[in-house]
Amino acid sequence: MGKNNITSLTLIGTIKGLKQKDFSEEELNNAYFERIAKLNPKLNSFLEIKKNSCGIPAAIKDIICTQGIKTTAGSRILSNFIPPYNAIVIQRLLENGISVIGKTNCDEFAMGGSGENSSFGPTKNPWDLNKVTGGSSSGSAAAVAADLCAFALGSDTGGSIRQPASLCGVVGLKPTYGRVSRYGLIAMASSLDTIGPVTKSVEDAALVLDWISGGDGYDSNCHPERSEGYKHIFFAGAQNDKLIKGLKVGVPKEYFGEGLNPKVKQVIEDAIKKLEEQGAEIVEVSLPNSKYALAAYYIIVPSEISANMARFDGIRYGSARVDFGPEVKRRIMLGTYTLSSGYYEEYYAKAAKVRTLVKQDFNKAFDPPAGGVDVIVGPVSPTTAWNLGEKVDDPLTMYLSDIYTISANLAGIPGLSIPCGFSEGLPVGLQILGKQWDEETILRVGYAYEQSTEWHKEKPKI
């Protein structure tokens, strides 16, 4: 491996390279730093860059608190906020020899699906600088796609890891709610927020998840156990051709209806065929309450937002509330309304019931005695990356781009997005949803698919 190609290595490849002394940690950091210096002005992927001489460089979504490093959540409100503490995930990464090379751009407080709601300008898609990256983890997905870091962390409340990963052609993992501590993640919607990796391979995602998962005594909703998916899948000596043999893969009919771009649909169907060729059994499943998920989501999320944004009251953090962007203001107003006395039962309480129904849909589909499936696959996004500015004036259309991802957040289950092809030169991602706490199976399916295809090796030309 030539030193010029260091930045194209996966995380696992980088660890191997360091072990074999192909390059030093300092050379590794310099290589990434130089590439960021060259490409970030085009991409606007990083809001803050930090030069290190050691550690493996990771890019961190700017909504995750980093001690001593400015953390803005993509908002002007926090443009001068330097956290006095590290998020638990940052502590874990530092313990594993990772360094923070920079903080990545995102939609303001993670509210958005295109990256355009950032107070600091949109991130550009490395595959086409005129297109959006998706969001809200826009900078993290672009940074991984453009080889500006070994891997990145993002956050996913309604698809914010999976959707930009899909639109930028990288791997994105949204873990089970409660798998990774949220302590230090600036909250958008507390009951749905998750932190997860954005990586260059499925193997990398499994490794990062093992590092960052597990309770910490700070997030009351976090499961105490750490995940060991990486160890189980990649060190268990599993044979590639047997990885998913006999596995039942569910395809929800609701995810292939109106609104799905036909070319994207074709790519997804080809990917499903590929899984079948590898011995998986493809079964049609139904998630009948999916059609209500978006409506419930846009009641629960703004409700929680209206409370979570209250601390930015203009007394602390040096910025007044007028500095909130339009999407944040919209959600604060929606949520204040849905929680109001007299409306709570009609909106919030009802949405919580719909949420239970969405969860039950998945439970039923995954239920083994009822012939349930092991994973559910489908598209991540109904379209590929769209033009910058195309949907900014139409929030409802923007919300609809989350239609396939939000159910997993409502149900709290894990979801993976992996590159599965291209449509008109733009990446398409395959979504693999799994049972609660069962990241291992979706990673296994993702890995099997990745091993039999070359999509993940494609790099944007910038």
Next chain:
Amino acid sequence: MKQMYEPIIGLEVHVELNTKSKMFCRCSADYFGKEPNTYTCPVCLGLPGALPLINKAAIEDCIKIGLALNCKISEKSLFERKNYFYPDLPKGYQISQYRWPLCINGQITLDSGQVIRINRVHQEEDTGKLSHLGGVTLIDFNRSGVPLVEIVTEPDFHDVASVRDYAKKLQQLFRYLEVSNADMERGDMRLEANISVHPIAIASKASPWRLPDYRVELKNINSFRFIVAAIEYEIKRQIEALEKREKLTQETRGWNEDKKCTFLQRSKEEAHDYRYFPEPDLPELRIEESRVKSLESSLPELPWDKLKRFAEEYGISKNDAQILSETKELAEFFESALEHGKKHGVSIKEVANYIVNRKPDISSVLPTQIIEELKGKKVGIIESEKELEKLAEQAVKENANAVLDYKKGKEAALQVLIGGVMKLSLGKADIAKLKPILEKLLKS
């Protein structure tokens, strides 16, 4: 005939728990008098990204209070966010309980025998503290996140005396349970009142009893004396208004101590909509019955039970029993003294009277010491030499034989003379002093 009015009062008592750490973080809760903003962390400062973690000791204290007030402990309860803006509330919401409180449907009996129904006992967190200095307001977050328990009654009070008795009983209870210092001056315990007044005829005639369609909330009054004054003032003000056929409305009022009157703080139109919803950062609270049982059995004897037992078991007056059970420490002192007294023939009444009247400083006096003292009093030792001489002369006269024996060298004969003095003095002579006096007399 003059129209009579009945005040209807409900109370909300807030009490700060004396747990080691705060309600949702690891900071020390012993903040009083400490340098401002030194007992803080990302959680109680409400920094972006920080999350709450439930303090189990506080929950146990809350349950103990609930059990002592005969509440039902909810098997399942939830924390909720109470949303409002105030500079001392760094998250913009207080973690509290609303729809699913920890303890519900309790009751307490006042001295008058009246039963006050407790609507709920719930757990929440305290806010920071504002100090207004000249034109500047300073915020101290040391108090932010300190565990707070709120006890809400039904509108069962009809006079100020019962309010006073209730507040005193709760304060005594908190101290008995050792869950709070319950010091009003320090703000450990705070009182809020809801007051309305209605013409008595309405309640007593055939039409069904119902609450007036308004209530006045007395808030932000941080002294017990002032809240009592404010309630008294409100009752008068509202009756006068009704006499004048004025319409009273829902509002929040404060107390102006200089002018000795209440004043409008917030009208109904300006009332908060707290937009409560379940706190998504915290799991449901599940309290197992076995845990409730074990907490119940860990409760100390409650002040009112102790009072009753003292009166019944020791046959002392209710008034004395009340004084002796005032604090757990005094009650223990009393019973420990009784134990000693029994061994030394000191009666219950003597011990009770001594403590009630002499009010010994129990932090410096031992129960055994007061028994010694009481024993001494009972013997009533005669120490005066003149008196002893008189007694000795009398005894010598009456025991001529003993005197002869002594002069013959029979030392033991002295004991006969001592016995004679004791008999004459009804056992009250100081033997140590008597002996040389007798010897001197015999040698002369």
